[in-house]
Amino acid sequence: MKIETQLAHAGLCTDRNTGAISTPIHQTATFRHPAVDVSTGYDYSRTINPTRQVLEKVMAELEKGERGFAFASGMAAITAVLMLFASGDHIMVSNDLYGGTYRVLEKSFKQWGLSTTYVNTSRLAEVQEKIIPGKTKAILIESPTNPLMNITDLRKIVSLATENGILTIVDNTFMTPYLQQPLELGVDIVLHSGTKYLGGHNDVLSGIVVTRSSEFSDKIGFIQNSTGAILGPQDSWLMLRGIKTLALRMEKQQQNAGKIVAWLSQNPKVKNVYYPGLPEHPGFEIQSRQSRGFGAMLSFRVQNANLVTKIINRVKIITYAESLGGVETLITYPVKQTHGDIPPEIRAEIGVTEDLIRLSVGIEDVNDLIEDLDQAIGEGEKDI
Numbered sequence: 087m088k089i090e091t092q093l094a095h096a097g098l099c100t101d102r103n104t105g106a107i108s109t110p111i112h113q114t115a116t117f118r119h120p121a122v123d124v125s126t127g128y129d130y131s132r133t134i135n136p137t138r139q140v141l142e143k144v145m146a147e148l149e150k151g152e153r154g155f156a157f158a159s160g161m162a163a164i165t166a167v168l169m170l171f172a173s174g175d176h177i178m179v180s181n182d183l184y185g186g187t188y189r190v191l192e193k194s195f196k197q198w199g200l201s202t203t204y205v206n207t208s209r210l211a212e213v214q215e216k217i218i219p220g221k222t223k224a225i226l227i228e229s230p231t232n233p234l235m236n237i238t239d240l241r242k243i244v245s246l247a248t249e250n251g252i253l254t255i256v257d258n259t260f261m262t263p264y265l266q267q268p269l270e271l272g273v274d275i276v277l278h279s280g281t282k283y284l285g286g287h288n289d290v291l292s293g294i295v296v297t298r299s300s301e302f303s304d305k306i307g308f309i310q311n312s313t314g315a316i317l318g319p320q321d322s323w324l325m326l327r328g329i330k331t332l333a334l335r336m337e338k339q340q341q342n343a344g345k346i347v348a349w350l351s352q353n354p355k356v357k358n359v360y361y362p363g364l365p366e367h368p369g370f371e372i373q374s375r376q377s378r379g380f381g382a383m384l385s386f387r388v389q390n391a392n393l394v395t396k397i398i399n400r401v402k403i404i405t406y407a408e409s410l411g412g413v414e415t416l417i418t419y420p421v422k423q424t425h426g427d428i429p430p431e432i433r434a435e436i437g438v439t440e441d442l443i444r445l446s447v448g449i450e451d452v453n454d455l456i457e458d459l460d461q462a463i464g465e466g467e468k469d470i
């Protein structure tokens with residue numbers, strides 16, 4: 087079955103008793119047992135809930151993994167995965183990454199003895215160099231990275247990790263399984279902020295983890311049940327509803343993004359455009375090999391940082407907000423929003439500077455979006 091069909095059929099007719107097309111929302115905390123030592127398979131909704139169970143199965147199938155797990159947010163999913171490690175362990179993480187991941191590592195996990203090295207995971211030699219034998223337990227990768235869209239060769243990183251007995255974890259939020267299936271490339275664990283493309287409508291927070299083998303399924307299952315940051319039944323249903331249109335949304339958003347990238351690349355006030363679909367992007371070839379597309383996230387740098395505030399204040403159709411992946415186009419200022427918790431010197435080192443703007447392109451008419459950007463970027467030298 088092709089992924090478009092899988093997506094459209096997410097949660098279809100899961101209630102065999104009624105034949106309901108849409109998955110029922112089982113808004114219950116607990117379940118009656120028919121008798122002592124007799125169970126329906128459901129006991130308590132932190133452990134298992136039929137609505138969440140459908141979503142988890144759908145995500146496992148889409149990512150071609152063994153088991154899926156749905157959490158209350160992307161950060162709850164990341165936290166559950168990080169709980170696989172113990173005090174004294176070391177992990178390597180993409181140096182250009184979502185600021186919240188950096189924050190949880192530095193402010194929470196560090197105090198419990200998990201050490202982290204941030205590295206440009208697109209440079210294999212650097213990754214190899216930073217492995218601490220016996221201590222490094224995992225590499226956590228965003229590809230493309232947030233917000234600079236660096237691409238890591240996932241096959242190569244998997245083979246390096248395997249040689250060194252290290253686990254690979256990919257945050258697949260920007261791509262979704264529609265465009266990229268890291269488990270197929272040998273990655274061990276995939277995670278998502280389901281808040282983004284999977285949900286797709288900026289109306290639900292969620293996180294997803296999918297594991298490739300039973301070893302990690304059992305461990306994540308234990309962590310999910312024992313720590314309890316599960317996704318509720320209503321939100322699980324919203325996720326199933328969003329997932330059904332993922333292919334359509336992704337195609338349109340990606341198409342719009344390509345056109346905006348072409349327009350921005352010609353604009354004299356724009357210094358650089360970061361999008362892996364640009365043939366001159368250093369990751370273009372790798373992305374073409376390991377993914378089915380380039381996605382709908384892009385960043386650009388303007389000639390003068392003073393212009394950023396003006397652009398953001400002037401946009402009328404595009405909305406200034408954090409987050410990404412929804413049907414509405416959002417403009418984000420990484421230094422003040424998503425990456426505000428990363429120290430300025432580290433941001434400067436990786437290039438997340440005051441002149442950088444990130445766009446999450448939606449499904450609107452692309453000409454409206456370009457016209458909006460055009461009037462916001464403005465004309466004349468006075469803004470430069």
Ligand SMILES: Cc1ncc(COP(=O)(O)O)c(C=O)c1O
Pocket residue numbers: 159160161162184186228232257259260278279280281291292293409424
């Ligand atoms: C790539 C990436 N991973 C994880 C997260 C965290 O997800 P959530 O906001 O759902 O907790 C985000 C949020 O922006 C993100 O962009």
